[in-house]
Amino acid sequence: MVNQGQSSIFSRLAVYGALSLAALYFLTPLFVMLLTSLKTLEDIRSGSLVSWPEEITFEAWQMAWTSACIGVDCGGLKGYFWNSISMVVPAVVISTMIGAINGYVLTQWRFRGSDVFFALLLIGCFIPFQVVLLPMARTLGFLGLAGSIPGLILVHTVYGLAFTTLFFRNFYIAVPDELVKAARIDGAGFFTIFWRILLPISGPIIVVSVIWQFTQIWNDFLFGVVYSAGDKQPITVALNNLVNTSTGIKRYNVDMAAAIIAALPTLFVYFVAGKYFVRGLTAGSVKG
Amino acid sequence: MSGLKIEQIHKKFGTTHVLKGIDIEIEQGDFLILVGPSGCGKSTLLHMIAGLESVTSGTISIGDRDVTHLSPKDRDIAMVFQSYALYPNMTVRENISFGLSIRKVPQQEQQKTVQRVAEMLQIEPLLERKPAQLSGGQRQRVAMGRALAREPSIFLFDEPLSNLDAKLRVEMRTEIKELHHRLGTTMVYVTHDQIEAMTLGERIAIMKDGIIQQFGSPREIYDNPVNQFVAGFIGSPSMNFIPCSVISMDNGHGVEMENEAAKFVLPLGRSEPALESRVGKTVLLGIRPEKITHHRASDVGSAGIHQASCRVEIVEPTGPDTLVFVKLNGVSTVCRVDPDQAKKVGENIDLMFDMNRAVFFEAEKGTRIC
Numbered sequence: 001m002v003n004q005g006q007s008s009i010f011s012r013l014a015v016y017g018a019l020s021l022a023a024l025y026f027l028t029p030l031f032v033m034l035l036t037s038l039k040t041l042e043d044i045r046s047g048s049l050v051s052w053p054e055e056i057t058f059e060a061w062q063m064a065w066t067s068a069c070i071g072v073d074c075g076g077l078k079g080y081f082w083n084s085i086s087m088v089v090p091a092v093v094i095s096t097m098i099g100a101i102n103g104y105v106l107t108q109w110r111f112r113g114s115d116v117f118f119a120l121l122l123i124g125c126f127i128p129f130q131v132v133l134l135p136m137a138r139t140l141g142f143l144g145l146a147g148s149i150p151g152l153i154l155v156h157t158v159y160g161l162a163f164t165t166l167f168f169r170n171f172y173i174a175v176p177d178e179l180v181k182a183a184r185i186d187g188a189g190f191f192t193i194f195w196r197i198l199l200p201i202s203g204p205i206i207v208v209s210v211i212w213q214f215t216q217i218w219n220d221f222l223f224g225v226v227y228s229a230g231d232k233q234p235i236t237v238a239l240n241n242l243v244n245t246s247t248g249i250k251r252y253n254v255d256m257a258a259a260i261i262a263a264l265p266t267l268f269v270y271f272v273a274g275k276y277f278v279r280g281l282t283a284g285s286v287k288g
Numbered sequence: 289m290s291g292l293k294i295e296q297i298h299k300k301f302g303t304t305h306v307l308k309g310i311d312i313e314i315e316q317g318d319f320l321i322l323v324g325p326s327g328c329g330k331s332t333l334l335h336m337i338a339g340l341e342s343v344t345s346g347t348i349s350i351g352d353r354d355v356t357h358l359s360p361k362d363r364d365i366a367m368v369f370q371s372y373a374l375y376p377n378m379t380v381r382e383n384i385s386f387g388l389s390i391r392k393v394p395q396q397e398q399q400k401t402v403q404r405v406a407e408m409l410q411i412e413p414l415l416e417r418k419p420a421q422l423s424g425g426q427r428q429r430v431a432m433g434r435a436l437a438r439e440p441s442i443f444l445f446d447e448p449l450s451n452l453d454a455k456l457r458v459e460m461r462t463e464i465k466e467l468h469h470r471l472g473t474t475m476v477y478v479t480h481d482q483i484e485a486m487t488l489g490e491r492i493a494i495m496k497d498g499i500i501q502q503f504g505s506p507r508e509i510y511d512n513p514v515n516q517f518v519a520g521f522i523g524s525p526s527m528n529f530i531p532c533s534v535i536s537m538d539n540g541h542g543v544e545m546e547n548e549a550a551k552f553v554l555p556l557g558r559s560e561p562a563l564e565s566r567v568g569k570t571v572l573l574g575i576r577p578e579k580i581t582h583h584r585a586s587d588v589g590s591a592g593i594h595q596a597s598c599r600v601e602i603v604e605p606t607g608p609d610t611l612v613f614v615k616l617n618g619v620s621t622v623c624r625v626d627p628d629q630a631k632k633v634g635e636n637i638d639l640m641f642d643m644n645r646a647v648f649f650e651a652e653k654g655t656r657i658c
Contacts, residue, residue, distance in 0.1 A: 181340050182373035182434075186387035187361035196386075200377035 037061060037257035044252050060253035064261055068254050070241045077258055079231060080238035084218060084265075087149050087234055091156040092213045098157070099164020099209060100202065104194050106165070107172040108180045118169060124162030129222050132159075140227060147229045155227060156217045163216075164209045171205040172198065207276040215266050235262045290352055291316035291474035292337070292442060297346035299332055299498075306332050308498040309346075314491050316351060319468050321489035322478045325521070328495040331446060334478045338444050339363050351441050351474075366435035367444040370451060372427045374419040380430050381415040384437045405433045408467075425456045432467075445477040449484065461487060482522050486510070494518050511645065516654030519574050519647065525611060528580070528621045530573045531651055534566050543573055545616050548599045549636050556643050557592035562658040563648065571657060572649040577611065577622040579642040582629035592644040597636045605630075612637060 032049055037060050039053040047054075066076040105111075106118050136155055137146070145151030175198065183193045224234040233241075239262045243255050270277070291314045299307040307329045314320045322330040335341035337348055339360035347356045355363045366387075374383050384405055385398045393401075406412045409429045419427055428448065435443055445464075449457045465488055468475055479485055485492050486506045494501045494509065494517075502514045513519035519527045532543040540559035545552050554573075563571070587593050598614035605611075610630040612623045614637070623639055631637040648657040 176371050176373060178369040178371050178373035179375065181335075181338075181360075182367065182369060183375070183386075184340065185338060185360045185365060185367050186434075186438075187390040188386075192390065197375055197377070 033256045033260055037253050037260060039253055041249070041251060041253060060251070061257040061261070063251070064242075064254045064258035068242050068251075068258065069245050069247055070238050071245055073231070077235060077238055077242065077261055080233060080235045081261065083149060083228075083232060083238075084235040087152045087156070088214060088217045088265075091153045091160065091217050092210055094153070095157045095160035095164050095213055096206060096209045098161055099166075100168045100199065100206070101194065102161070102165040103168025103170075103172045104198055106169045107175070108177060108193075108198075109190070118165075121162055121165055124159075125166060129159075133222075133226055137226065147227065147232060149228070149232055151227055152223060152234065155223050156213075156220065159223075160213050160216065163212060167205055167209045167212070168202070171202065175201070204276055204279055207273050211269055211273055211277050214269050218266050289316045290314070290349065291318050292320065292351075292476065293347075293349040294333075294337070295347045295349075297333070297336065297348065298344045299329070299336065299341070300344045306498050307336075307344075310498075310500055312493055312500070312503060314474065316474055317472045318474055319465075319488060319490045320474075320476045321485045321492045322476065322495060323480065323482060323485040323489075323492060323521075324495035324501075326480060329498040330478045330480075330495050333495075334444055334446055334476060337442075337476060338365055338367050364441045365444055366438045366440040366442075367446065368431050368435050368448045370447040372419075372431040372451075374427055374430055374434075376419055379416050379418055380411065380422070380433075383419070383430060384433050387434065387438050401437050405436045408436065409433050424452055425460070428452060428456075428460060432464075436467075436471075441474065443473055443475040445475065447479055448477075450479075450481070457484075464488065483524060486522065494521060513574075513647065514656055516572065516574070516649045516656075519649070523576060525577050525622045525624075527574050527576050528616075528619070529649070530575070530616050530619050530621060531570050532573050532617055533568060533570050534563050536564075536567050541567070543571075545596065547615050547617075549597045552596045554594050554596070554641050554643055555592075556646070560648075560658045566657070570651050572651050572654070574647040574649055575641070575643075576645065577624040579645055580621070580623035581640050581642070582625040583638040584640055587640055587642075592642060594641045594643065595638055596641065597638050600631050600633050600635055600637050603630055603633060612639075614639070 035050065035053065036044060038056045038058070039047070040055070040057055040059070043054050064076060065078055067074055068076045070077075070080070102121075106114055140146045140151045140154070143151075143154075145154060179197060180193055183197050188196065218234075219236065220234070221236045221240070224237045225240075228234065228237065239258055242258050292312070293314075294310055294312040297307055297310040298305070310329075310333060312320070322333060324330050332341055336343055337350075339355065339358060339362075343356055347354055349355065350363060350365070375386060378386065381402055384402050388398045388401060402415070403412075406415055409432060411426065411429050411433060414422060414426055414430070419430070422430065428451075431448070448464075449460050452460060461484060464477075468488075477484075477488060479488075485494075489506055491503065492506055492509055493503045496517055502509055502518045504512075509518060509522055513522065513527075516529060520529070530545070532545060535542050535544060535553065537553070537555055540556050541563045542553045542555040545554055583595065588595065598616070600612055601615055601620065602613040603610060604613070605627060608627075609624045610627045612625050612630055613620050614623060615621065625637070625639075629637075649655060650657060
């Protein structure tokens with residue numbers, strides 16, 4: 001018994017040890033970034049990478065937000081941050097809504113060839129971004145949306161549909177079809193069933209779709225750099241330009257602060273809804 | 289007035305022919321049972337009555353109104369599903385009133401209906417709960433309540449009791465029957481359980497392979513099955529089918545039997561014209577277990593009743609009766625005897641064969657001879 005107890009303590013220690021090491025490995029860069037962003041340039045030059053700041057200052061953050069030079073324009077990340085927000089929010093909402101309706105149709109209102117349709121849609125998940133660059137540029141030009149935020153919203157919505165449809169389809173496939181049949185007998189139509197029966201039980205998968213889409217779209221660089229210009233660029237592109245704009249001195253603290261600002265929204269979304277993410281991925285069966 | 293009329297209904301899924309020309313007509317207020325093994329098309333037929341499944345050809349009328357091409361909501365029906373299909377995000381109250389609110393029934397009237405239904409089914413304490421907080425039996429009641437709220441012209445039940453445990457199933461069975469008496473509404477009930485079919489039904493349609501094998505009252509179907517499938521499907525334990533040759537006797541026909549204990553003849557005590565041409569040939573004797581009993585002095589000498597001795601192979605006590613298995617013409621045969629009169633395995637038992645209700649089938653095809 002004593003041996004068994006000891007070995008279980010050992011295996012526990014081993015597990016926690018390994019997990020702590022992994023956490024350390026992933027958190028160290030963030031820690032260094034945070035530390036550097038709070039130092040003065042003086043401090044950075046004199047100290048080591050992980051040394052504690054002499055004095056904690058938010059100057060670099062302020063500069064990154066309001067006055068860092070991005071190209072020739074020295075207005076900080078502020079404007080680009082709102083660019084990203086006004087691109088991400090509509091794109092996430094629209095792609096999630098359409099994905100939900102697609103999933104609903106593909107599971108509860110099957111039509112001839114709906115399985116083939118779904119299979120074709122799945123291919124959309126595997127199309128590399130580069131393949132669509134040129135055709136999409138022409139399409140945006142044709143629609144008069146080139147170089148604008150609505151253009152980026154359209155690109156991200158279209159590209160995200162394959163994923164959101166897949167999420168909702170796989171979630172709704174586990175909903176017993178008798179539920180929809182009962183609602184039809186009760187007199188509910190297509191959209192009433194969707195709004196009043198299916199959507200209220202879709203919480204977990206909506207969270208998954210929102211987190212996934214938010215992270216993907218916010219972090220996207222390629223579409224942003226290709227389909228937007230000037231002051232309409234998303235924050236990822238602006239961050240790149242900020243770091244590459246040289247004004248004589250390399251302001252590591254500003255670069256770090258800017259990088260953290262660019263990453264904050266995705267971190268925020270994950271902290272708020274992260275626990276539902278795992279739950280939503282494993283959920284499916286609707287009991288009751 | 290006709291309650292439900294189904295004429296020449298066919299259903300094809302691609303190349304599979306699921307229903308092959310179904311004809312059923314019942315009066316208003318009848319309780320119709322669709323029963324058969326899984327895959328016989330009974331659920332498909334019910335879904336077609338509900339309008340959830342399209343009709344390949346044929347017509348369906350509910351109460352003299354052709355509903356073949358109407359959508360479910362316009363058919364004036366209510367349905368109880370096997371999985372209950374309660375809306376998980378709504379309380380019991382909302383579940384019951386959902387159909388009413390869709391139909392824009394005034395709020396006050398909705399609440400009155402919910403109250404009436406809840407009283408009828410004794411689910412008042414549950415009204416504010418969600419389906420996930422209910423037990424299986426309670427969910428079942430709520431599903432019934434949802435159907436009752438609508439006061440439809442026909443109720444459809446799709447195996448509503450098959451998810452309940454045995455005791456609850458028997459209770460709910462009685463309740464559904466009571467409900468039918470009280471409401472007097474036409475009901476169509478799908479089940480694979482022949483006991484449910486017998487106890488609930490006024491009219492039973494036995495289906496197999498997309499065809500109605502027999503349509504009649506429980507009594508007719510039990511006593512007078514049209515073929516071997518129906519005879520074997522209805523009744524528990526199932527009817528015995530014993531291959532035997534027909535012989536001609538002084539007072540009619542008889543069949544030859546053989547077992548380890550003896551070789552004997554079971555006289556019918558009557559002459560069957562249909563058996564005349566089969567004298568000397570093999571037919572299937574169909575005899576229900578309760579027609580082979582222990583020795584009863586009062587029955588000795590009665591017409592059509594014959595006594596014979598058989599070796600006991602297996603004994604299964606059920607409580608009120610004991611099932612004794614003997615071998616006749618190489619076929620295991622079940623007999624229902626009084627527990628006090630049952631013998632042990634290996635012993636011989638005197639059995640009384642009541643041939644008055646015996647039926648005969650073609651040995652290969654299973655069609656009824658007489």
